[in-house]
Amino acid sequence: xxxxxxxxxxxxxxxxxxxxxxxxxxxxxxxxxxxxxxxxxxxxxxxxxxxxxxxxxxxxxxxxxxxxxxxxxxxxxxxxxxxxxxxxxxxxxxxxxxxxxxxxxxxxxxxxxxxxxxxxxxxxxxxxxxxxxxxxxxxxxxxxxxxxxxxxxxxxxxxxxxxxxxxxxxxxxxxxxxxxxxxxxxxxxxxxxxxxxxxxxxxxxxxxxxxxxxxxxxxxxxxxxxxxxxxxxxxxxxxxxxxxxxxxxxxxxxxxxxxxxxxxxxxxxxxxxxxxxxxxxxxxxxxxxxxxxxxxxxxxxxxxxxxxxxxxxxxxxxxxxxxxxxxxxxxxxxxxxxxxx
Ligand code: KG4
Ligand code: ZN
Numbered sequence: 001x002x003x004x005x006x007x008x009x010x011x012x013x014x015x016x017x018x019x020x021x022x023x024x025x026x027x028x029x030x031x032x033x034x035x036x037x038x039x040x041x042x043x044x045x046x047x048x049x050x051x052x053x054x055x056x057x058x059x060x061x062x063x064x065x066x067x068x069x070x071x072x073x074x075x076x077x078x079x080x081x082x083x084x085x086x087x088x089x090x091x092x093x094x095x096x097x098x099x100x101x102x103x104x105x106x107x108x109x110x111x112x113x114x115x116x117x118x119x120x121x122x123x124x125x126x127x128x129x130x131x132x133x134x135x136x137x138x139x140x141x142x143x144x145x146x147x148x149x150x151x152x153x154x155x156x157x158x159x160x161x162x163x164x165x166x167x168x169x170x171x172x173x174x175x176x177x178x179x180x181x182x183x184x185x186x187x188x189x190x191x192x193x194x195x196x197x198x199x200x201x202x203x204x205x206x207x208x209x210x211x212x213x214x215x216x217x218x219x220x221x222x223x224x225x226x227x228x229x230x231x232x233x234x235x236x237x238x239x240x241x242x243x244x245x246x247x248x249x250x251x252x253x254x255x256x257x258x259x260x261x262x263x264x265x266x267x268x269x270x271x272x273x274x275x276x277x278x279x280x281x282x283x284x285x286x287x288x289x290x291x292x293x294x295x296x297x298x299x300x301x302x303x304x305x306x307x308x309x310x311x312x313x314x315x316x317x318x319x320x321x322x323x324x325x326x327x328x329x330x331x332x333x334x335x336x337x338x339x340x341x
Contacts, residue, residue, distance in 0.1 A: 080110065
């Protein structure tokens with residue numbers, strides 16, 4: 001019998017609820033928070049307050065769009081972490097309350113597992129098939145940068161990860177240094193399309209193995225611009241498109257160097273991209289070019305599942321439900337990335 005799962009995501013600044021039947025998506029509702037724009041980054045206290053306002057109408061809308069009554073839900077999956085504690089608390093408390101009221105199992109989901117499983121969300125109108133196992137997943141978001149070897153829906157090995165900032169932060173902080181709004185990733189992406197990616201060169205970080213580092217290069221951008229601005233105060237406005245194109249291509253080069261190494265070391269030729277930064281058009285194009293050249297089978301997530309969404313959480317909940325991985329009502333959110341499936 002098919003199972004119906006309600007998924008809830010509230011780890012950062014998007015409140016989202018989704019209904020899946022097995023892995024088939026019936027609805028996916030998102031409420032984004034514009035309130036943070038004025039502050040140049042997500043303000044945790046404002047985020048949790050907005051989640052509190054959004055969660056009830058977002059869940060009600062997800063049920064309505066899926067044409068599912070709440071009594072028909074078999075289990076409730078929610079993001080336990082990592083993320084902002086105050087934000088996670090809203091989703092966790094709501095999920096617990098509903099599980100108790102409906103007497104249904106509660107399933108905690110690791111946000112990162114959700115991003116990987118965004119490739120397993122089936123759409124009613126059809127779409128690409130999910131990757132076979134094993135595959136490599138380059139998980140790139142505002143909080144994380146990892147190369148994962150994915151053995152099964154819930155079993156991964158971390159081959160490499162950032163030792164400091166995530167690549168999404170490098171996009172956003174680079175944008176901030178250039179005087180652009182938050183979140184800067186999509187704005188850099190837009191300007192980069194008009195710019196020359198070879199106009200300026202930045203030094204690459206030297207990090208051993210498959211790990212990443214993005215904090216030192218941000219400082220190098222800061223010093224580069226400080227020097228140029230002392231000669232020409234209009235340097236950034238005059239060269240904005242080229243600067244964005246070069247910064248973006250620099251970040252993509254760093255990401256791809258290690259991913260290519262990981263594919264060579266593991267001899268795995270199935271490669272997937274996930275997380276907020278996987279919406280980047282330059283990264284997607286570069287992945288397609290590398291895949292064509294290296295004979296990889298490539299899996300790019302649909303744009304609507306790159307950003308934080310509850311569809312991926314509901315699908316992760318489905319796989320955990322099948323394995324009987326149920327949480328207790330004592331479960332508490334975890335703000336940091338930890339090894340929990
Ligand atoms: O996965 P996500 O929505 O939230 C986290 O779990 O962190 O990722 C958000 C990040 C932000 O840093 C944002 O700037 C970045 O994804 N991002 C992009 C693009 N769209 C979103 N970065 C580069 N290019 C884009 N088109
Ligand atoms: Zn995310």
